[in-house]
Amino acid sequence: MHSLTIRDFAPDMREVRALSLLAAPIIMTGMAEMAINATDVVMMGWLGADALAAGLLGSHYYAFSHFFGLGVLAAVAALLAQALGARRRRDVRRIVRRGLWVGTCIAVPAVFVLLSAERVLLWLGQHPQVASDARLYLDTRLYGFLPGMWFLVFAHLLAAHSRPKATMVVTIIAIGINAIGNYLLMFGQFGFPKLGLAGAGISSSIVDSFLALTLAVFILRTRPFKRYFIFYRICRADFARFIEIFKVGLPIAGTILAEAGLFLASTLLIGRIGTAELAGHAVAVQCASIAWMVPYGISQAATVRVGLSAGARSIHGVARSAATALIAGCGFMVLPATLFLIWAHPIASVYLDVDDAANAEAIAFAAAFLVVAAFFQLVDGAQAIASGSLRGLKDTQIPMWLAGFSYWVLGFGAAILFGFYGDYGGVGVWIGLAFGLGAAAILLNWRFVAMVNRLQRDGFS
Structure with a gap:
């Protein structure tokens, strides 16, 4: 062992390439998620200024619960990377399983927080009609919270293996699904009911479910991942991993x-x-x-x-x-x-x-x-x-x-x-x-x- 020098911190081309191949799809995924949110904002605006105000208020309220889950589950990426670096393949399966359970445990109280949105918003001094309309959005948006948490776990598994392109592709596809869903359900096109903000919430929940289900199928059918048997004996207790995710993620x-x-x-x-x-x-x-x-x-x-x-x-x-x-x-x-x-x-x-x-x-x-x-x-x-x-x-x-x-x-x-x-x-x-x-x-x-x-x-x- 020798002391680190400035040369040890100097990037080399192999590291630059590895970082670029990993970061680029993650960045594109983030941009695609922003595009989905931008689509929601634009189409809510078509309903009118009052609906836009209520929709934005509801989406910001939802975001705080989502950010909490996103932060806790970020621990999954770190734990998976260290397990792979140490060549502990069995730990990969255990971490992903417990990550799915952690996401489920986060979703349960989050749903109650979302169901209480109108009362919380009124307590914060928001206009009663705006708070009521925001609740209409959140009452349907909450169905996507749990699959959204599972999607994060699957995305971390792919990223830890330097395979984030699948996440990027399905997220880009989701932009179109979200726009079509909004058009059909918010405005009652092609025989669908005109649901307004509630339709936007349903569309977003469908998108979250699509993302989680698609990545789950990809993981089950792709060679580097199907060997882990992620869903085999998924109910097996592993409290040490469960607590570790919360300890690192909170x-x-x-x-x-x-x-x-x-x-x-x-x-x-x-x-x-x-x-x-x-x-x-x-x-x-x-x-x-x-x-x-x-x-x-x-x-x-x-x-x-x-x-x-x-x-x-x-x-x-x-x-x-x-x-x-x-x-x-x-x-x-x-x-x-x-x-x-x-x-x-x-x-x-x-x-x-x-x-x-x-x-x-x-x-x-x-x-x-x-x-x-x-x-x-x-x-x-x-x-x-x-x-x-x-x-x-x-x-x-x-x-x-x-x-x-x-x-x-x-x-x-x-x-x-x-x-x-x-x-x-x-x-x-x-x-x-x-x-x-x-x-x-x-x-x-x-x-x-x-x-x-x-x-x-x-x-x-």
Whole structure:
């Protein structure tokens, strides 16, 4: 064993190729999921402004339960990668089985949360009619929650084997299924009942079921996976794996919800400033979310690549995989940063009609927020990828606290300070977001370096 040097963190072409082949389909899958959501928004808008407001409120309410499940089940990817890296094939079957049971256990309370949506939304001060219409959507949308959780487990199994293309293909197909389902069920075409928002919920649930069923069939019929006999004796107890998934996954869910909560809180803060600022904020968040899909996909690939090396007890592989992902992610984020900085106003104009004088103020605010967003693109990518690399090491509890401190103590505190006491308004809130993401990038990457040093002391070679 020898000390790590800067050369151990230098990416080589084999690692670049492996990361690219894994990350590209994951990124495309994320983009396809965004396209499905965008289709829902557009077609809800065809029902009218009130239906759109209720549908968006319902989908955001659903998203928080989904993000929780997504975070917990992210542990499956890390555990599978380490098992494969250590060549423990039998553990793969056990982890996937317990992952399916964990997803089922998450779905049970989630359904009750979704059934309580109207009362919760009224308690939060939403308009009674909007809350009632949101419930119509969620009452049918909840049927897709359980298959959605199973789909995540199957997708992690494919990604851990560096076979994410099947997930990408079925998700792209699902865009069309969702659009057709919305058209038939929301608007009552070709003899189907006109169900409005309830039809959108049914369509989304059908899509989730299609995704889970298709990947299950693919796994059962494809050579690298059918040897695991995933569904054979699936009810066999394995509480150790069950608890391990929750132990690793709950902090991941906490981190995801903390970041999502920060952006939700920023929306509420800007909503207190003004309507034009809020419209501009919506545009800027949408643009930043699209750009973020690339480092998010790379971070998921980093979880697998780092996990494989950790399972093989290769400290050099861990360092090289993480460094390659970090360089790739930050390198890409230079592109949206440049676009936001140079073309902020034209980008904002894509979302709002420049010929309508009433939109002029909102466009100006959106452009200003995009300029601030340009400056935190690199750190946003860096913190996402560092988090993914740490998951590959099954290190999730300390990163959750570091991220939570960065987002809510530093980021949210700075947003209030600059936005309301510094008299910067909405721009000040966005400066706070940048501050929080930057702090998370520094602390999470520091944590990863500390973990690499610890692994080396523990005998990784």
